Amino acid sequence: MSLLAVHEVTKRFGGLTAVDSVSFDVHEGEIKALIGPNGAGKSTLFNVLTAYERPDEGRVEFDGKSLVGMKPHRIVALGVARTFQNTQLFEAMTALENVLVGLHTRSRAGLLSAALYLPWTLIEEKRLREEAMRLLRLLGLEDHAETPAADLPHGLRRLLEIARALATGPRLMLLDEPAAGLNTTETQALANALFRVRDNGVTLVVVEHDMGLVMEVSDEIVVLNEGRKIAEGPPRLIQKDPAVIEAYLGEPVDD
Ligand SMILES: Nc1ncnc2c1ncn2[C@@H]1O[C@H](COP(=O)(O)OP(=O)(O)OP(=O)(O)O)[C@@H](O)[C@H]1O
Ligand SMILES: [Mg+2]
Known part of the structure; x- marks a missing residue:
C-alpha cells in the first residue's frame, strides 16, 4: 500500500491553475523526487x-487517512514533516535548541511545563537532549550542537532544518529544494544525509532543481510542468523522456 496517495489534486489561484489534476503514490521507504521548471x-x-x-479538487491520503482540511500541526502529529524553500530556523537558538523545539512537539512535557521546571520534566529534558544529539549526529552536525543557527554556514543550516523536521518523528518528510545554494561538497553531504534519513525509516519526497542530486538519490521521479504531471518513473527513464527534455528546454528537441 502507498504511504502517501495524491489523487487528481487541483489548486487554482484565481485564473491560474498552479496544480492541475496531479496524481501519484509514494511508497514506504522510497525517495521520490518532484521536479519541474520554475x-x-x-x-x-x-x-x-x-x-x-x-x-480545489482531489484527495490526499496519508496511510489511508485523508489530510484535506486538517490543520498543519495535526498533519505533523500524524507523521508528516516538511521543510520550506526558504530556510526557517530559530536564528538565535543553538543547533541543539532548534532540534529540541521539534522534539517538544511530540514530548509529554510541553514547552510550558518545561519552562516551569516541574521535577519530572528534568528527566524528560535529559532524554530529549540525548535524542536531539542523536539526530544531530545522524545529520553530521554533532560538532555544531552549541553553535547558534545564525552562525552556521549555509550547507549546515539546510541539514539542521532536516534534523529539526526529523525531530517531530515523521514517517514521511517533504523537503523543498534542500540543495538550493549549496556547493558541490555540501550537496554530496546532503545526499549522504538523505540516505541516512531514509535508512532511519523515513520516506522522503524531495523537490529539487539540482539534477545531479535528483539522479543520485531518487528511486522515482515525478515531473511537473505548468501544473501538470508530464512524466513519472525511475531516473534513467526520466533523463531521456522527450516530454521532460522539451519542458526544460522550452522547445521541441530535434533528433
Ligand atoms: N499564493 C499564491 N497566489 C497566487 N499565485 C501563486 C501563489 N503561489 C504560487 N502561485 C503561482 O503558482 C504557480 C506555481 O508556483 P510554485 O511556487 O508552486 O512553483 P514551483 O514549481 O515551486 O517553482 P520554483 O521552482 O520557482 O520554486 C506560479 O505561477 C506561481 O506564481
Ligand atoms: Mg518552489
Missing part, C-alpha cells in the same frame, strides 16, 4: 500535501 507548481503541491493550502 513555476511548475512544486511548492504549491507541497503546500497542499501539508495543508498549508486547501486543494
Whole structure:
C-alpha cells in the first residue's frame, strides 16, 4: 500500500491553475523526487500535501487517512514533516535548541511545563537532549550542537532544518529544494544525509532543481510542468523522456 496517495489534486489561484489534476503514490521507504521548471507548481503541491493550502479538487491520503482540511500541526502529529524553500530556523537558538523545539512537539512535557521546571520534566529534558544529539549526529552536525543557527554556514543550516523536521518523528518528510545554494561538497553531504534519513525509516519526497542530486538519490521521479504531471518513473527513464527534455528546454528537441 502507498504511504502517501495524491489523487487528481487541483489548486487554482484565481485564473491560474498552479496544480492541475496531479496524481501519484509514494511508497514506504522510497525517495521520490518532484521536479519541474520554475513555476511548475512544486511548492504549491507541497503546500497542499501539508495543508498549508486547501486543494480545489482531489484527495490526499496519508496511510489511508485523508489530510484535506486538517490543520498543519495535526498533519505533523500524524507523521508528516516538511521543510520550506526558504530556510526557517530559530536564528538565535543553538543547533541543539532548534532540534529540541521539534522534539517538544511530540514530548509529554510541553514547552510550558518545561519552562516551569516541574521535577519530572528534568528527566524528560535529559532524554530529549540525548535524542536531539542523536539526530544531530545522524545529520553530521554533532560538532555544531552549541553553535547558534545564525552562525552556521549555509550547507549546515539546510541539514539542521532536516534534523529539526526529523525531530517531530515523521514517517514521511517533504523537503523543498534542500540543495538550493549549496556547493558541490555540501550537496554530496546532503545526499549522504538523505540516505541516512531514509535508512532511519523515513520516506522522503524531495523537490529539487539540482539534477545531479535528483539522479543520485531518487528511486522515482515525478515531473511537473505548468501544473501538470508530464512524466513519472525511475531516473534513467526520466533523463531521456522527450516530454521532460522539451519542458526544460522550452522547445521541441530535434533528433
Ligand atoms: N499564493 C499564491 N497566489 C497566487 N499565485 C501563486 C501563489 N503561489 C504560487 N502561485 C503561482 O503558482 C504557480 C506555481 O508556483 P510554485 O511556487 O508552486 O512553483 P514551483 O514549481 O515551486 O517553482 P520554483 O521552482 O520557482 O520554486 C506560479 O505561477 C506561481 O506564481
Ligand atoms: Mg518552489
